[in-house]
Amino acid sequence: MSKTSLRRKVASTKITNWVEPSFDDFVGNTDISSALTTASLGVNNFHQRRKDFSSTLENNKLLPKKKGKSSSSKQSSVEANLNENLTENEPWVDKYKPETQNELAVHKKKIEELETWLKAHVFEKEPKLGGSILIITGPPGCGKTATLQILVKELGITLQEWINPVFLDSRRHDMKDEFNHESSFHVVPNQSQDMPNQFYRDPSTLHEILRRFVQLGRCPLIFIISDSLSGDSNQRLLFPKEIQEECSISNISFNPVAPTIMMKVLSRIAVLEANMGGGKIVVPDKSSLELLCKGCSGDIRSAINSLQFSSFKGNSTETSFWSRKKGMSSLKSDALLKAKQKKRPDTILENQEIQAIGGKDASLFLFRALGKILYCKRTSPMELEFPRLPSHLSEYERDILLVEPEEVVEKSHMPGELFNLYLHQNYVDFFTEIEDLERASEYMSVADIFRGDWNSRTILGEYSASVATRGVMHSNKSRGFAYCPGGGASFRPLHKPQWFLINRKYRENCLAAKSLFSSFCLPPLCLQTQLLPYLAMLTNPMRNQAQIAFIQDVGRFPLRRFFGRLKMEALTDKDSGMIDSASDDEANFHGVPPTKTLMHMDKIKTSETDIEASLFLPSSQTSGTDLPASQPQPATAQGFMEEEKITIEEYDSDEM
Numbered sequence: 001m002s003k004t005s006l007r008r009k010v011a012s013t014k015i016t017n018w019v020e021p022s023f024d025d026f027v028g029n030t031d032i033s034s035a036l037t038t039a040s041l042g043v044n045n046f047h048q049r050r051k052d053f054s055s056t057l058e059n060n061k062l063l064p065k066k067k068g069k070s071s072s073s074k075q076s077s078v079e080a081n082l083n084e085n086l087t088e089n090e091p092w093v094d095k096y097k098p099e100t101q102n103e104l105a106v107h108k109k110k111i112e113e114l115e116t117w118l119k120a121h122v123f124e125k126e127p128k129l130g131g132s133i134l135i136i137t138g139p140p141g142c143g144k145t146a147t148l149q150i151l152v153k154e155l156g157i158t159l160q161e162w163i164n165p166v167f168l169d170s171r172r173h174d175m176k177d178e179f180n181h182e183s184s185f186h187v188v189p190n191q192s193q194d195m196p197n198q199f200y201r202d203p204s205t206l207h208e209i210l211r212r213f214v215q216l217g218r219c220p221l222i223f224i225i226s227d228s229l230s231g232d233s234n235q236r237l238l239f240p241k242e243i244q245e246e247c248s249i250s251n252i253s254f255n256p257v258a259p260t261i262m263m264k265v266l267s268r269i270a271v272l273e274a275n276m277g278g279g280k281i282v283v284p285d286k287s288s289l290e291l292l293c294k295g296c297s298g299d300i301r302s303a304i305n306s307l308q309f310s311s312f313k314g315n316s317t318e319t320s321f322w323s324r325k326k327g328m329s330s331l332k333s334d335a336l337l338k339a340k341q342k343k344r345p346d347t348i349l350e351n352q353e354i355q356a357i358g359g360k361d362a363s364l365f366l367f368r369a370l371g372k373i374l375y376c377k378r379t380s381p382m383e384l385e386f387p388r389l390p391s392h393l394s395e396y397e398r399d400i401l402l403v404e405p406e407e408v409v410e411k412s413h414m415p416g417e418l419f420n421l422y423l424h425q426n427y428v429d430f431f432t433e434i435e436d437l438e439r440a441s442e443y444m445s446v447a448d449i450f451r452g453d454w455n456s457r458t459i460l461g462e463y464s465a466s467v468a469t470r471g472v473m474h475s476n477k478s479r480g481f482a483y484c485p486g487g488g489a490s491f492r493p494l495h496k497p498q499w500f501l502i503n504r505k506y507r508e509n510c511l512a513a514k515s516l517f518s519s520f521c522l523p524p525l526c527l528q529t530q531l532l533p534y535l536a537m538l539t540n541p542m543r544n545q546a547q548i549a550f551i552q553d554v555g556r557f558p559l560r561r562f563f564g565r566l567k568m569e570a571l572t573d574k575d576s577g578m579i580d581s582a583s584d585d586e587a588n589f590h591g592v593p594p595t596k597t598l599m600h601m602d603k604i605k606t607s608e609t610d611i612e613a614s615l616f617l618p619s620s621q622t623s624g625t626d627l628p629a630s631q632p633q634p635a636t637a638q639g640f641m642e643e644e645k646i647t648i649e650e651y652d653s654d655e656m
């Protein structure tokens with residue numbers, strides 16, 4: 001986790017320490033009903049540092065504050081030269097910082113959503129009703145902060161901001177002058193603070209503050225959190241569902257900047273810079289700009305930075321990235337022409353180029369990665385150039401895949417077997433033919449065997465995701481060609497694997513079986529698959545209610561009551577499939593199939609049984625009302641028995 005520190009934007013000249021004094025404001029000062037507080041808890045340190053750098057320049061008084069502002073006529077020539085150099089080096093993200101809603105590269109509806117929330121909670125809400133909290137999420141550089149800043153400026157709301165990362169103490173001497181600046185939007189650098197790290201160590205301290213704030217706060221509080229593949233867990237840690245519900249926290253989720261909007265912004269900047277660059281800037285052509293847009297994954301900050309970096313020529317003897325690229329293209333024009341005709345090599349080539357320009361991590365969120373496999377987009381090959389399968393194998397003929405499945409799995413940053421688990425949960429809905437489905441399920445089984453056998457796991461393991469993904473894609477004939485009338489790309493919801501829930505129940509059952517039927521000296525698997533189903537068919541007297549209930553639950557398959565699928569949890573585009581210690585379910589996933597868990601449990605049986613039993617399992621001699629939560633209590637079992645007309649006598653040990 002990045003070290004979080006604070007930068008404050010305040011409308012008061014009083015520099016105070018964070019949290020206490022600031023929250024005292026909410027509590028004590030009733031005159032600030034239109035003040036708004038934001039805290040940015042971005043988890044992407046790199047972005048934050050870049051932002052910090054930009055802001056450092058922004059705050060540097062030697063720099064002209066905004067584009068179009070003329071330098072003072074009294075400036076000495078040395079100062080003028082210095083300024084010119086600094087202007088040249090000024091980050092374009094700051095130079096072309098949006099000033100109005102219309103300039104924002106953010107979807108209008110998102111801006112409206114945030115505006116409505118602000119109006120409702122700043123102007124329309126009674127201050128006495130306590131403080132409202134909003135969480136704004138979205139990928140890095142999608143304009144969350146820029147949108148909020150513009151809206152508060154337009155609505156005339158005073159903004160007080162904390163933002164990581166560290167600011168240098170040496171810059172504090174600038175503060176006074178900052179306040180005198182004509183801009184109505186003051187930026188006050190502040191000393192580095194470690195306070196938010198405390199929240200990561202002990203989230204309950206934050207939760208306590210939030211609870212107090214909701215009761216006593218006088219103005220809204222907004223947290224801006226950048227999504228990241230691993231960052232989701234931080235969000236869950238700091239703002240778990242329960243606290244969000246308890247404090248009525250609202251959520252607004254921003255999307256990555258759309259390529260068309262991004263393209264407009266980049267083209268505009270490119271044209272403006274070309275006009276005033278004095279030959280030092282070489283702007284890219286349209287296709288290069290498109291490449292740049294694609295490579296930045298909707299991060300406008302990264303796109304503008306990349307554009308600036310790659311357009312800069314340096315001195316007159318150097319050439320810019322784009323002109324080098326052009327030169328390269330003309331040399332290789334023949335080869336490239338051919339590559340362009342074949343779509344797939346072109347795509348691969350593009351990807352490599354994108355990395356060279358933007359260097360943006362092209363990670364995929366699980367939702368998108370799964371979509372790439374399941375929707376399985378293809379392109380048709382040029383008839384003559386692409387080799388075809390011989391006629392007897394024609395049923396296996398497919399168009400060319402637009403993605404490399406192995407690359408998709410890699411970019412999802414998940415272990416292959418966990419990816420397979422998500423695939424397994426979702427692939428069925430994407431098939432229309434039962435024969436295709438059968439083939440796909442065979443591939444899934446083979447992939448499972450690759451991972452399941454400890455003997456071959458290290459060698460074959462890495463092929464497992466490959467077999468599963470390619471197997472699912474190839475088996476689905478209705479999505480086998482670029483233009484499939486029946487294939488249809490209509491949206492289908494994705495779900496989280498039920499495996500987590502089932503595996504948890506299975507482990508609980510193993511512990512319960514071991515504890516309740518320890519006298520049989522059988523391993524839990526054998527108990528559950530052999531002994532208990534057998535006992536369930538007998539009207540043998542049993543020892544106690546707990547055992548009876550357990551036999552009813554595990555030994556009989558209560559099809560009549562629970563037939564059908566378990567309720568499924570939707571997978572959203574922000575969910576990460578990372579193994580996460582905060583999540584009870586995924587934390588238990590080690591890629592080990594249930595049988596392996598069981599073997600492990602058998603080994604530790606002697607040492608752990610007693611402890612487990614004494615911790616939470618019912619002893620076989622007790623009345624059995626303290627079964628684990630997932631087990632039906634005797635009363636439930638009684639219900640089954642009445643319905644199915646089974647009588648199991650209770651055994652009274654005194655009569656023996």
Ligand SMILES: Nc1ncnc2c1ncn2[C@@H]1O[C@H](COP(=O)(O)OP(=O)(O)OP(=O)(O)O)[C@@H](O)[C@H]1O
Binds near residue numbers: 048097225
């Ligand atoms: N048209 C535009 N729309 C939005 N931002 C723009 C635009 N042109 C330039 N920018 C710059 O792009 C950057 C967008 O970053 P911003 O901090 O708003 O994103 P963010 O979503 O809050 O990112 P993070 O989650 O990393 O904090 C800002 O520096 C902004 O000045």
